[in-house]
Amino acid sequence: MANQAVVQRTRDQATEIRDTGGKWLGTFTPGAYTVLLAGPRRSFSEGEASVSHAKWVRAYPRPFAGTVDGQWLQRALAANQARVPDVLAIAMQYIRGAPAKHEGGLQIAGDAHYGPKGPDGKRLERSDFNDYLGITWTYPDEPPDPPEAKRLHCLDCSGYMRMIWGFRHHLPGAGYRDQVPLSRSSRLDRTTIPRRSFQIFKSAPGIVVLPRGTAPPDPSRLQIGDLVFFDADPDDGPRIDHLGMYLGRDLDGRHRFISSRKTRNGPTLADTGGPSLLDGTGLYARSFCAARRL
Numbered sequence: 001m002a003n004q005a006v007v008q009r010t011r012d013q014a015t016e017i018r019d020t021g022g023k024w025l026g027t028f029t030p031g032a033y034t035v036l037l038a039g040p041r042r043s044f045s046e047g048e049a050s051v052s053h054a055k056w057v058r059a060y061p062r063p064f065a066g067t068v069d070g071q072w073l074q075r076a077l078a079a080n081q082a083r084v085p086d087v088l089a090i091a092m093q094y095i096r097g098a099p100a101k102h103e104g105g106l107q108i109a110g111d112a113h114y115g116p117k118g119p120d121g122k123r124l125e126r127s128d129f130n131d132y133l134g135i136t137w138t139y140p141d142e143p144p145d146p147p148e149a150k151r152l153h154c155l156d157c158s159g160y161m162r163m164i165w166g167f168r169h170h171l172p173g174a175g176y177r178d179q180v181p182l183s184r185s186s187r188l189d190r191t192t193i194p195r196r197s198f199q200i201f202k203s204a205p206g207i208v209v210l211p212r213g214t215a216p217p218d219p220s221r222l223q224i225g226d227l228v229f230f231d232a233d234p235d236d237g238p239r240i241d242h243l244g245m246y247l248g249r250d251l252d253g254r255h256r257f258i259s260s261r262k263t264r265n266g267p268t269l270a271d272t273g274g275p276s277l278l279d280g281t282g283l284y285a286r287s288f289c290a291a292r293r294l
Helices: 070-081 085-095 129-133 155-169 197-203 283-287
Strands: 005-009 013-018 023-027 036-046 049-059 101-103 106-109 207-210 227-231 242-249 255-261 267-268 288-293
Touching: 005 023, 013 101, 023 070, 023 207, 023 267, 036 070, 036 155, 049 085, 049 197, 085 106, 085 255, 085 267, 101 207, 106 129, 155 242, 197 207, 197 227, 197 288, 207 255, 283 288
Parallel strands: none
Antiparallel strands: 005 013, 013 023, 023 036, 036 049, 101 106, 207 288, 227 242, 227 288, 242 255, 255 267
């Protein structure tokens, strides 16, 4: 590792890896699974919304504790060059029109709805990753969670993040756990991603990047892959009620995110039901309130 890269410290105390020629390779954040990596340039587009950059995001095998695993880094960079789907690419596998993807006879990706309609015609919450999959999931020290048939191939906002971070593989064939652990309930030790958006902000692994109460939050402090949180529903008080993932600046230089929402009936980075932007005057810019790096 010493012959291949130079380790430098950034102002945010993250460990930045560069090769001997000074080329940036990756950024590791103490206490977080999220690693931002170099890779081929690519675009994420839906309708007129488009984000283009050469940043890739993968989950480290454990929260980063200060020492970079050189073998993991080389494997991750090679996966990027081979265009093995990372967290961002996996997120795009659920937007409208995305083709179905199967693994062992199970549909693990493809166009996802938000949830079934309720009596008032609005889309219902509570569609978790295992509802989309149609399988019972058992968490350590918690009762089994059977799927609801009416929620097959549906993901609400937190179920979507749990799918792409906690169920899908970020470095397939690595020989170790390459997902962030999941739970239904919040854990005091903050070692798992719990079920609901406000619980994820308070109790998930990683670090709080933008604390709640910073008004207005500064999107320029975000790293691609960070989870972003909102208080978008005026009917449920001041509690966080929505989350998504920051994708970076779009072609207009605006800070864009992706999330699963009722008004779009599924994951989107486009602007149906309000611009998917953290800056400006739209619904989500006004209700954006916090951020966490898993």
